[in-house]
């Protein structure tokens with residue numbers, strides 16, 4: 086007799102044979118699953134693995150992470166981007182130490198009381214580390230499930246997540262929750278890709294709506310995004326007595342706690358040269374003179390595109406003050422490595438070091 090949830094069993098059988106090796110899979114302790122899930126937000130598995138290994142070596146448990154300096158945590162996050170994740174993770178570790186005695190709770194709702202843990206991460210930690218039977222719904226799962234069931238709802242709307250969650254809830258109740266959730270995510274990553282899913286190799290092809298009805302290119306449904314705005318920024322690498330000025334971004338800013346070269350947004354009708362001189366005056370109270378313009382550096386963030394024009398400048402007058410930052414420092418060029426910088430500033434450092 087045909088069993089009711091055969092597709093889930095087919096999925097799990099496929100997962101157990103085809104899953105990629107990942108350090109948090111080999112040893113799925115709650116803390117490791119948590120760190121991996123925070124790192125995997127917006128970042129690919131292959132990129133995350135070396136960061137994860139280094140991070141776990143340095144901060145092997147909640148207590149070590151909670152008691153570390155924020156700048157040390159940011160240093161180990163440097164290059165992964167989306168630094169608010171690291172700052173929130175650090176604060177969250179402190180609250181886990183304070184309120185849960187350093188142990189993540191084996192409870193879907195209580196996990197969500199921890200900063201940075203929403204329904205998705207709570208479901209991932211819950212199912213993978215504790216076997217709690219609650220479905221994960223991430224981008225990969227949206228794609229597989231809307232195709233499999235033929236759900237034509239816009240996946241950017243919150244109610245679509247609820248529809249998928251309700252669809253999966255009775256299914257996961259009858260399975261190994263860890264294998265089921267990871268199987269769906271892995272199938273989305275390896276087989277059911279956005280543009281060219283390998284349906285012939287898919288364990289769900291016998292009953293997949295999109296495959297059987299030739300609707301793959303129509304699913305998932307997603308409303309088009311608005312155009313991403315472009316921003317031009319000029320920054321100064323100010324040289325004085327063999328040292329360079331850097332500023333620490335404010336905690337409540339994007340990339341807060343990281344160090345950068347001072348500078349800012351170009352205003353209407355202003356040349357980039359005028360921008361950099363004005364920004365230095367406003368941000369540090371110093372007057373600088375431009376020595377040389379370096380090659381532009383471009384970077385794409387989730388909500389805007391940035392073109393940064395770096396200028397090597399000399400100090401003319403004024404003592405550097407932290408007017409719009411948390412701190413300013415004159416550092417030796419050989420000390421760049423000691424401070425956590427956003428990726429875009431690291432690109433600028435590379436450009437600068439080529440020119441001197």
Ligand code: SF4
Nearest residue numbers: 277282284287293296
């Ligand atoms: S059969 Fe194709 S479209 Fe359906 S879940 Fe599998 S890979 Fe995705």
